[in-house]
Amino acid sequence: MTDLVIDSLDCVYIPFDISHSNPAAYCSVLTRRNRLQYAFDTANSIFRHFGGMRNRLMDLYEQGNGAEWKPGVSDIGYDRFNLTIGPWGTQDQAWWESSRVLFATMTLVVSDTMTILIKGESWPPDDIEQVVFCRMDGVYYRPQQNFLSFFKITHLPRGDANGDQVINIADVMYMMNYLFRHGTPPVTFEAGDVNCDNDHGILDVVYLINYLYKNGNSPGCP
Ligand SMILES: [Ca+2]
Ligand SMILES: [Ca+2]
Incomplete structure (x- = not known):
């Protein structure tokens, strides 16, 4: 009470x-x-x-x-x-x-x-x-x-989930491992929140893949 x-x-x-x-x-x-x-x-x-x-x-x-x-x-x-x-x-x-x-x-x-x-x-x-x-x-x-x-x-850019100062396929794998296989969380919260919605989820992985392979927007806040 x-x-x-x-x-x-x-x-x-x-x-x-x-x-x-x-x-x-x-x-x-x-x-x-x-x-x-x-x-x-x-x-x-x-x-x-x-x-x-x-x-x-x-x-x-x-x-x-x-x-x-x-x-x-x-x-x-x-x-x-x-x-x-x-x-x-x-x-x-x-x-x-x-x-x-x-x-x-x-x-x-x-x-x-x-x-x-x-x-x-x-x-x-x-x-x-x-x-x-x-x-x-x-x-x-x-x-x-x-x-x-x-x-x-x-300081880490959004998208650099594993914190090695490069944004690449390794970050996609890192996020997948974190989200679906109880892997280690992103090094900083923001680095894993690629789409800037204050949460970690599959949308962050999709955003990263679009950026890396489909000429999508850069990770970050609008
Ligand atoms: Ca990285
Ligand atoms: Ca997010």
Whole structure:
């Protein structure tokens, strides 16, 4: 049973540090998909359903609640950015601390392999430079499961499912093996999502074959 006080979310603040494998590389947070005014652009929102997972905030919005959630990406620099999200309406604050649902999907543009570190070393937070999840009764908490402290992002073109920097028949075989023989997933989600519909399926294989052998469109988003 849901307790709206305990299972609530009053604010989220997550500071990130970025380190690059190549000092000359760049990283930018893709503004169009992460800024406040696009919060409920259902295809591009930071709250979009992604990779077969439901986003809790998009679910709320689709049920007629949640329009007052305010996401923002601030203090964007070469080696850092902050993600802040705050709900302004009571219904919008309903959350489930132990639920394994998607919270937000960040979109970044990278030119190399980079590591993003969530700055959450000390707990509870004593200043704004650390992760803050706050309930509507003012209690801080940390998400219970799978709270990553860092993750790597590697740039791969869509279609390069096996990650060898070439798009060819080997990627078709790799995707077939993954989809139908319980093989290894694509090296990055985007590399396997050839047709850019936020999912992996036979349509991605068809798209790749059309591109490689039938003068079809290049992999990627329109
Ligand atoms: Ca490849
Ligand atoms: Ca796809």
